[in-house]
Amino acid sequence: MLEVRSLRAGYGGTEVLRGLDLSVGAGEIVAVLGSNGVGKTTLNKVLSGVLRANEGEIRFDGKTLTGASSADIVEAGLIHVPEGRKIFPNMSVRENLELGSYRRGRERRSANLERVFETFPRLRERSGQAAGTLSGGEQQMLAIGRGMMAEPRLLILDEPSLGLSPLLVEEMFTLIRRLNGEGLPILLVEQNVVQSLECASRAYILENGLFALSGTAEQVRNDPELKRAYLGM
Structure with missing residues (x-):
């Protein structure tokens, strides 16, 4: 690859x-x-x-x-989940995830979002919450979930x-x-x-x-x- x-x-x-x-x-x-x-x-x-x-x-x-x-x-x-998470703290969890499909995977955004929520149930619970208020572990889940939204190969x-x-x-x-x-x-x-x-x-x-x-x-x-x-x- x-x-x-x-x-x-x-x-x-x-x-x-x-x-x-x-x-x-x-x-x-x-x-x-x-x-x-x-x-x-x-x-x-x-x-x-x-x-x-x-x-x-x-x-x-x-x-x-x-x-x-x-x-x-x-x-x-080829999708990179950066060190330090690099989430957008003032945007919601859902908005951060949706941005992951800005360049790739936009047509299947809803299905990919559901897949991320199945992988990280805590993100579903906090989908409307500001990303900056998440714990460190939850922010890392969000960063990886955002990467998954781009349908990485x-x-x-x-x-x-x-x-x-x-x-x-x-x-x-x-x-x-x-x-x-x-x-x-x-x-x-x-x-x-x-x-x-x-x-x-x-x-x-x-x-x-x-x-x-x-x-x-x-x-x-x-x-x-x-x-x-x-x-x-």
Whole structure:
């Protein structure tokens, strides 16, 4: 579904991504793991068309997306749920969800809205409530639900467990497995190594703009380099 080759990107004269190769196949959960400041957000911005790559190629479902606008990338079905939720706090839950179908999925908005409410019953209960008054966990549900409204063909989840309680983190990873079980490929970008490796089929460890380690989730989990690359041990 997604192929990234020799990707380089950065800000001004500072190169952040230094030649990344990445792939996500149909039906996979692929994790990109790393601590703060290693380039995860930059990678997501490039994949979403918010930041242009300096070099390299991005292909989605066999078509080149290198240099495409963020609107074109959304219309292709590559949907990014950003870190920090980025909801519209003064708009209602329902209005936030409806905005998710602004570029894609508008014709089936009602059916998709019902699907989101079935997935997140709490959002149905709070559909008329201002989004900014939701709890952190509910706001994360809303951000993912808004992404689902665009009928993603591949979903990028950026730090979905960030700031959640341990119980809500468990719920979030259960949801990720459920969405994937329905056939949705997911690129999971996280700091939570243990639980990400439990649900992913493959993983990449990002360190200083390069993948220090990659392989099946089991290979990465058992590799002694994991502690060094991720924890500096």
